[in-house]
Amino acid sequence: MKDALNVDGMGESIACQLVDEGLVKTPADIFSLTADDFMRLDGFAEKSSRGLVDAINAVRNPELYRLIFALGIRHVGERTAKLLAARYGGIEPLLAASEEELQGVREIGPEVARSIREYFEIPENVVNLKNILKFVEPVPPKKNAAAPLAGKTFVITGTLPALSRSDATRLVEDAGGRVASSVSKKTDYVVVGEDAGSKLAKARELGIKVIDEAELRRLVS
Secondary structure, eight states: OTTTTTOTTOOHHHHHHHHHTTSOSSGGGGGGOOHHHHTTSTTOOHHHHHHHHHHHHTTSSOBHHHHHHHTOOTTOOHHHHHHHHHHHSSHHHHHHOOHHHHTTSTTOOHHHHHHHHHHHTSHHHHHHHHHHTTTOOOBOOOOOTTSTTTTOEEEEESBOSSOOHHHHHHHHHHTTOEEESSOOTTOOEEEEOBTOTHHHHHHHHHTOEEEOHHHHHHHHO
16 A cells, blocks of 8 residues: 555555554554654654654545555556546446446456456455545546547447447547446436347436447547
8 A cells, every 4th residue: 555655755664563563454544643653663753753644644645546556456557557547537436337347448358357346345445445535535537628528428238230348438438438337317328239228218217318339439530
């Protein structure tokens, strides 16, 4: 956690001392440390203790990808964390993403998608993350406002004529849009193919614009 969030000056030996002293039991505990806590450790004076508190305060607004990377999810390195941050733009959408939806993110295959879902299916991991979010406010990646689908949310359902689900997702994302797994009032478009099912019915119920693959391509161009 402290390495991925770049807490300046907090090395492994300090982290071990904090754990041994019972000052840090969960990742979120790092953000509650005071100068007095550090002064309980070997070799710490008031100045160095305040310096570490300042270093911790400096990472309370990390880039979103750094927080995702800091979670230590198996197979999720810095590059994959950046892809997830760009795709979801926040922690809550990532928490809600299904394994199938995760496979629609570029460069993420079944093994990585499964690893991400398994991580978030462990209650302790989710509790730790939500506790961290009480202290930090991650900064989402900047969106390209000039992109044709910037700020728009899509749901893809059914079998499209030419595009696979993952290809259609990439098409939307490359144009600045976002693909969600379920239809809600926040959905802008539902892209339908054959055997669209309940998502099409939900879109009609909510009055959301329904388009086909050809119209999606026109929106992107």
